[in-house]
Amino acid sequence: MSETRxxxxxxxDERTSFAPYSAFEVPADLRELHGRYDVESxxxxxxxxxxxxxxxxxxMGGWVATIPEIPVKTGLGKIxxxxxxxxxxxxxxxxxxxxxxxxxxxxxxxxxxFADFVQAVTEPERPDQTIEKLVGVFDVLKPHLIEVYERTxxxxxxxxxxxxxxxLDEIVRKSRRHVAWAQEVLDRLCDTDAxxxxxxxxxxTLRARLIACGGVTGDLAAGSA
Amino acid sequence: xKRFIAHHELARDSRFVRQDNVAAxxxxxxxxxxxxxxxxxxxxxxIIEVSxxxxxxxxxxxxxxxxxxxxxxxxxxxxxxxxxxTRLLLRMHGIFVGELQALEGAGRSLWDxxxxxxxxxxxxxxxxxxxxxxxxxxxKLLEHCGGTVGMFPESSFLFECACxxxxxxxxxxxxxxxxxLACDVFRDMIRFAEKSGDEKMQQAIDYVLADELxxxxxxxxxxxxxxxxxxxxxxxxxxxxRQVDKQFxxxxxxxDREDAAIRIAREDxxxxxxxxxxxxxLTEVSSGGPSRETLRKAAEVLRIKHLARKAAAEKQA
Numbered sequence: 001m002s003e004t005r006x007x008x009x010x011x012x013d014e015r016t017s018f019a020p021y022s023a024f025e026v027p028a029d030l031r032e033l034h035g036r037y038d039v040e041s042x043x044x045x046x047x048x049x050x051x052x053x054x055x056x057x058x059x060m061g062g063w064v065a066t067i068p069e070i071p072v073k074t075g076l077g078k079i080x081x082x083x084x085x086x087x088x089x090x091x092x093x094x095x096x097x098x099x100x101x102x103x104x105x106x107x108x109x110x111x112x113x114f115a116d117f118v119q120a121v122t123e124p125e126r127p128d129q130t131i132e133k134l135v136g137v138f139d140v141l142k143p144h145l146i147e148v149y150e151r152t153x154x155x156x157x158x159x160x161x162x163x164x165x166x167x168l169d170e171i172v173r174k175s176r177r178h179v180a181w182a183q184e185v186l187d188r189l190c191d192t193d194a195x196x197x198x199x200x201x202x203x204x205t206l207r208a209r210l211i212a213c214g215g216v217t218g219d220l221a222a223g224s225a
Numbered sequence: 226x227k228r229f230i231a232h233h234e235l236a237r238d239s240r241f242v243r244q245d246n247v248a249a250x251x252x253x254x255x256x257x258x259x260x261x262x263x264x265x266x267x268x269x270x271x272i273i274e275v276s277x278x279x280x281x282x283x284x285x286x287x288x289x290x291x292x293x294x295x296x297x298x299x300x301x302x303x304x305x306x307x308x309x310x311t312r313l314l315l316r317m318h319g320i321f322v323g324e325l326q327a328l329e330g331a332g333r334s335l336w337d338x339x340x341x342x343x344x345x346x347x348x349x350x351x352x353x354x355x356x357x358x359x360x361x362x363x364x365k366l367l368e369h370c371g372g373t374v375g376m377f378p379e380s381s382f383l384f385e386c387a388c389x390x391x392x393x394x395x396x397x398x399x400x401x402x403x404x405x406l407a408c409d410v411f412r413d414m415i416r417f418a419e420k421s422g423d424e425k426m427q428q429a430i431d432y433v434l435a436d437e438l439x440x441x442x443x444x445x446x447x448x449x450x451x452x453x454x455x456x457x458x459x460x461x462x463x464x465x466x467r468q469v470d471k472q473f474x475x476x477x478x479x480x481d482r483e484d485a486a487i488r489i490a491r492e493d494x495x496x497x498x499x500x501x502x503x504x505x506x507l508t509e510v511s512s513g514g515p516s517r518e519t520l521r522k523a524a525e526v527l528r529i530k531h532l533a534r535k536a537a538a539e540k541q542a
Contacts, residue, residue: 065234098478
């Protein structure tokens with residue numbers, strides 16, 4: 001009686017008799033290799049994303065003291081922490097993308113225009129400027145980041161760059177919650193035509209600057225912010 | 226947005242009334258002398274009078290005069306005390322605004338020190354969330370005890386004293402001075418809640434105290450890190466903490482003295498990273514100032530003078 005081969009040998013006749021394990025094909029893996037970004041360009045994008053998350057966190061930290069509305073102060077407290085966690089997760093991905101172990105705290109603006117845009121977002125400081133403060137982060141920058149993160153998740157290599165997708169997926173989930181919270185707050189604060197106009201005007205000005213600099217990664221097509 | 230703000234720039238809604246910080250700060254400088262305490266409060270009377278107008282402290286002022294704080298905040302909290310509700314509300318409101326200022330202090334540390342190490346920013350960001358929850362918790366506890374936000378004037382002296390422009394001093398002041406004070410006050414509040422059978426208060430504050438230990442630990446670690454290889458800066462940070470501890474002892478009301486309203490929570494502080502030597506120093510710097518007996522006598526003199534002034538004013542009118 002011939003013995004069942006448990007392990008394949010070197011010749012054709014020395015194969016095992018096990019059928020290919022069909023469970024690997026159920027469900028079918030429809031993901032395809034190759035994405036729009038190579039390791040180097042993804043690392044650059046992550047540094048760009050980290051720059052935005054870190055500055056949002058710092059700006060909101062500064063604003064907490066100069067915003068008079070208590071529920072806004074406390075609401076921002078949690079969002080500050082979640083932006084810090086986002087920046088931290090992004091930073092931890094960098095050494096995995098051949099940026100060196102010290103790269104965990106590397107943030108980089110895509111260009112001077114985006115750095116200037118971020119400074120414009122952080123500019124308001126008076127206590128009567130809660131609308132201007134929130135609009136910059138929650139009506140303009142965060143929705144833009146959500147859009148770019150989602151596009152990045154779709155465009156990157158689904159298998160090779162899956163750890164980046166996991167990180168962005170988590171950040172998007174929380175960012176959506178942040179935007180929804182701010183939407184409620186801003187709707188409440190903008191209770192007159194004049195205040196609604198302030199919100200609209202501030203968002204339009206910042207959005208124009210964001211488009212002009214090409215967004216967080218500097219390569220945003222005009223009209224997509 | 227500029228870096229570094231003054232305490233008077235802390236933004237508040239229309240419910241809040243500011244109190245001049247001098248009234249809170251002066252307690253740490255008073256000697257154990259009834260006449261000197263009376264003299265100082267006499268001088269502060271116009272400032273105190275203005276700050277209590279329209280708040281729940283106004284009736285206290287009317288009854289006790291400018292030293293009403295001495296017969297309320299500087300006395301221990303006991304469930305059997307007839308004035309316990311007033312004392313509890315005053316303390317609860319004081320903690321609420323203290324948490325608000327701690328949130329603002331942690332937030333400003335993120336903005337004021339953009340080049341600080343990433344781990345520091347992570348710790349401060351976490352502290353922002355914790356302090357935000359503490360504000361929410363104490364707002365609910367204040368309501369639970371029958372109080373409302375803004376019912377008493379707010380002194381921003383915690384922020385003023387603790388928020389230095391050097392990050393090593395900032396963490397020494399906020400995370401070790403202010404948060405250390407929080408450990409002492411919260412341990413005392415937990416004891417009060419246990420004695421009065423208030424499980425809701427006891428459990429909530431127990432969680433808050435656990436957070437505060439973490440924040441003190443952040444401070445202990447960052448003072449070391451920021452002053453590494455720089456003994457002069459380390460000494461400056463320690464000196465700043467001693468100064469803040471002295472100010473936050475309210476003339477011995479928070480100390481290890483037998484007559485202290487709030488005792489130093491040694492075990493909690495040890496767990497948070499304070500050394501025995503630092504706690505001995507705290508015991509020493511906080512033990513000065515007038516005794517409770519002196520404060521009581523001074524408060525009584527001030528009450529009589531206040532009532533006489535009121536009667537004279539009414540007669541003239």
